[in-house]
Amino acid sequence: MSKEKIAMVGTPCGIMAASKIQHYNDSPIYFKIGLFCMENFSYLYFTKLLKELDLTMDDIEKFRIEKGYAFFNLKNGDQVKISLSKAKTVVRKNCNICVELTSETSDISVGSIGSENGWSTVIVRTDKGEKIIKDAIKYKYIKAKELTPSQLKLLERIASNKKKANHENIEEREAKARPVLYQRDKTDKNIMEEISESNFDDLRANVINVGACVLCGACEYVCPEELILIKNTKPRKKRKECPPDCHNCFAVCPRTFTPVNLRNDLNKSIGDYKKILTVKSLKHNKGQDGVVVTTILDYLITKGIVNQALIVDKKEDLSWKPYAKLTKDIDEIVKASGTKYSVCPVFKPLKQLKEDVI
Ligand SMILES: Cc1cc2nc3c(=O)[nH]c(=O)nc-3n(C[C@H](O)[C@H](O)[C@H](O)COP(=O)(O)OP(=O)(O)OC[C@H]3O[C@@H](n4cnc5c(N)ncnc54)[C@H](O)[C@@H]3O)c2cc1C
Numbered sequence: 302m303s304k305e306k307i308a309m310v311g312t313p314c315g316i317m318a319a320s321k322i323q324h325y326n327d328s329p330i331y332f333k334i335g336l337f338c339m340e341n342f343s344y345l346y347f348t349k350l351l352k353e354l355d356l357t358m359d360d361i362e363k364f365r366i367e368k369g370y371a372f373f374n375l376k377n378g379d380q381v382k383i384s385l386s387k388a389k390t391v392v393r394k395n396c397n398i399c400v401e402l403t404s405e406t407s408d409i410s411v412g413s414i415g416s417e418n419g420w421s422t423v424i425v426r427t428d429k430g431e432k433i434i435k436d437a438i439k440y441k442y443i444k445a446k447e448l449t450p451s452q453l454k455l456l457e458r459i460a461s462n463k464k465k466a467n468h469e470n471i472e473e474r475e476a477k478a479r480p481v482l483y484q485r486d487k488t489d490k491n492i493m494e495e496i497s498e499s500n501f502d503d504l505r506a507n508v509i510n511v512g513a514c515v516l517c518g519a520c521e522y523v524c525p526e527e528l529i530l531i532k533n534t535k536p537r538k539k540r541k542e543c544p545p546d547c548h549n550c551f552a553v554c555p556r557t558f559t560p561v562n563l564r565n566d567l568n569k570s571i572g573d574y575k576k577i578l579t580v581k582s583l584k585h586n587k588g589q590d591g592v593v594v595t596t597i598l599d600y601l602i603t604k605g606i607v608n609q610a611l612i613v614d615k616k617e618d619l620s621w622k623p624y625a626k627l628t629k630d631i632d633e634i635v636k637a638s639g640t641k642y643s644v645c646p647v648f649k650p651l652k653q654l655k656e657d658v659i
Pocket residue numbers: 310311312336337338339340341342366411412413414421422587588589590591592593594595596611612613614623637638639640641642643644645647
């Protein structure tokens with residue numbers, strides 16, 4: 302058993318990787334806060350897009366995507382917007398085959414869709430999630446209201462539209478190229494047979510080289526031989542043979558076969574859940590929406606429920622470039638609030654917990 306108890310925050314693909322790590326191995330991740338995520342952007346191409354508007358990443362105070370537009374709140378107080386269709390020209394290719402909006406395998410999922418400004422929609426999915434939200438309300442970290450039927454309907458409609466549209470993209474892609482593995486309808490026994498014959502070469506052929514890699518860093522984290530390295534673009538492997546009995550990277554990748562209990566049901570637009578609330582922080586006021594993620598992480602650390610949080614902050618020397626960090630410092634958690642609309646290998650900091658590496 303892992304000695305660490307970590308709360309992580311991640312997009313649905315990162316949460317799926319965490320769920321697969323938990324499914325196949327002992328994992329230090331104790332609590333998963335999943336974000337809603339419609340799409341994510343290439344940092345490089347987004348920077349180029351801003352250049353067309355005479356802007357740099359440095360000029361931006363906050364990004365926000367809402368009602369068909371990407372809004373940029375500038376540090377000088379101005380606001381610039383572009384149509385979402387324009388912004389979508391720099392979406393990462395892997396996001397076009399992503400069939401979940403709401404982090405269906407998390408303990409709680411948090412997003413803005415369905416809530417009024419300054420509040421976050423929270424989908425409570427597990428017993429653990431339910432207790433933590435209940436206690437965070439009791440200790441006055443957050444306040445919560447029921448989502449109205451029309452707010453819920455909106456969320457379900459948007460989630461369902463994402464699933465449908467990207468499923469069509471999958472069908473289109475599969476008609477021309479390799480199958481999109483994580484959507485294969487296989488039994489767990491068949492999946493284990495596939496895994497037992499697969500290693501990094503299969504991950505490269507089926508995920509990385511076909512534009513399906515979400516750059517989560519799970520493969521790098523679970524490699525017992527430290528053969529995988531992610532610098533900026535994609536996972537690469539050192540020129541050294543893998544041990545014949547190792548299949549870890551292929552097993553945990555969120556874009557290879559999904560075990561039955563973690564698979565997205567296309568007929569359930571937001572997955573299984575216990576309750577849905579609209580929530581606002583009573584402790585913090587600087588964040589993306591209701592500052593709920595920051596506040597729940599504060600609650601979990603302060604109450605000793607977890608001993609570290611795995612978060613995504615921005616680099617000091619490269620504006621809005623995300624990087625993952627493991628911390629128990631509430632100030633660092635508060636500093637990392639707000640949404641960075643590009644990816645980084647979120648599991649990278651777990652490498653430092655050597656004793657927990659599989
Ligand atoms: C790429 C992306 C796309 C999103 N798309 C949608 C959407 O379409 N609809 C919607 O309703 N919500 C979306 N969200 C979620 C939304 O932007 C807020 O993160 C969410 O509502 C929580 O707000 P908050 O105020 O509670 O969070 P805060 O208290 O501000 O905390 C935000 C937390 O998110 C983490 N974080 C920031 N960027 C990343 C990242 N790139 N990867 C992993 N973790 C990160 C930080 O570590 C921080 O702890 C998206 C988030 C991301 C990262």
